[in-house]
Amino acid sequence: MERNSVNIMIKKIIKITTHVKQAMDDRKFWQSQTSEYRLNTVEKLRIEAGNFLYEYPARLQRTIRVTRKTSS
Numbered sequence: 261m262e263r264n265s266v267n268i269m270i271k272k273i274i275k276i277t278t279h280v281k282q283a284m285d286d287r288k289f290w291q292s293q294t295s296e297y298r299l300n301t302v303e304k305l306r307i308e309a310g311n312f313l314y315e316y317p318a319r320l321q322r323t324i325r326v327t328r329k330t331s332s
Contacts, residue, residue, distance in 0.1 A: 277285070290298060 293301075
């Protein structure tokens with residue numbers, strides 16, 4: 261019985277940039293997209309944010325108990 265072996269090489273590519281350059285690249289990317297694609301992406305993000313806000317359990321609420329000492 262012959263074994264088929266697959267050699268997989270994984271390359272890690274690191275791109276170093278600045279915040280300003282990344283912002284310019286992001287703007288260029290979104291301007292190159294169609295208005296329909298941009299609108300669909302905004303709608304997906306809106307739905308995802310709504311799911312996060314309303315479907316996931318809320319954090320524990322803090323409660324404060326105020327007690328007063330009465331003089332007898």
